[in-house]
Amino acid sequence: MNTNPAATSAPAHRAPVCYDASGECVGCGGSFGQPCERHCPYRTGRFDTATVLRLAGARLDNHRNTGIGFDVWGALYAAARALFGPSEARHQSTDAQHLLAAHLATRCGVSLEPSVAMAVHRYALLADTEEMTSALYGAALPPGQASDIRVGHRITIHGGQGARGARDELLTRTFAIEVTYARAVFGRAAGRVDVCGIVLTNSGGFRKDCPSRGASIGGEAGGEWSALRSAPAELAGQP
Numbered sequence: 570m571n572t573n574p575a576a577t578s579a580p581a582h583r584a585p586v587c588y589d590a591s592g593e594c595v596g597c598g599g600s601f602g603q604p605c606e607r608h609c610p611y612r613t614g615r616f617d618t619a620t621v622l623r624l625a626g627a628r629l630d631n632h633r634n635t636g637i638g639f640d641v642w643g644a645l646y647a648a649a650r651a652l653f654g655p656s657e658a659r660h661q662s663t664d665a666q667h668l669l670a671a672h673l674a675t676r677c678g679v680s681l682e683p684s685v686a687m688a689v690h691r692y693a694l695l696a697d698t699e700e701m702t703s704a705l706y707g708a709a710l711p712p713g714q715a716s717d718i719r720v721g722h723r724i725t726i727h728g729g730q731g732a733r734g735a736r737d738e739l740l741t742r743t744f745a746i747e748v749t750y751a752r753a754v755f756g757r758a759a760g761r762v763d764v765c766g767i768v769l770t771n772s773g774g775f776r777k778d779c780p781s782r783g784a785s786i787g788g789e790a791g792g793e794w795s796a797l798r799s800a801p802a803e804l805a806g807q808p
């Protein structure tokens with residue numbers, strides 16, 4: 570007889586695995602084409618608010634307003650409904666909206682007046698796809714893991730402290746970028762941030778052909794980065 574309840578009781582609600590634009594499962598961060606990790610909510614059937622937020626981020630395009638911004642409440646509700654079913658959708662999407670609001674207040678300086686719902690709605694109206702997606706993914710991270718790096722920041726990635734690609738190949742040369750993409754990694758490599766940006770010259774300008782470079786920094790990779798915004802001279806003398 571099988572005494573493992575996880576193996577015998579079917580989850581209350583089955584949802585098909587959703588992969589985001591990076592080809593990662595919104596539940597566990599596993600890659601498209603690979604089996605999900607054992608703890609993945611899509612395998613256990615026990616979903617959480619973090620998965621609601623990431624699923625809403627992955628399906629954001631379905632909730633684009635005609636005219637301006639996103640219907641983020643609609644995205645959260647649809648995600649909660651897909652994962653938890655209609656009876657729990659409202660309650661679960663309200664929880665997700667509160668996490669998103671807390672993230673926006675602490676990381677993006679958004680005022681929560683006159684109400685959480687209104688603050689989130691207002692932010693979503695003015696956000697572009699990258700901002701809205703990174704807010705939803707950032708809100709899904711456990712406290713203390715969210716990164717301070719934002720699109721538009723100028724950062725230096727120091728030699729030996731950034732990694733690249735699936736094999737964590739170390740980046741040996743120091744370089745500076747203006748960030749055009751920043752996303753916190755969840756799942757296996759939680760705490761890391763994938764960034765990409767336009768390479769800057771020593772004086773903080775763009776090169777003629779505007780080459781871009783990416784790196785994975787922070788978390789267990791032990792990467793370090795430093796803000797360049799206020800001190801472009803920091804790069805002077807670097808290769």
Ligand SMILES: [Zn+2]
Nearest residue numbers: 594597605609
């Ligand atoms: Zn998964």
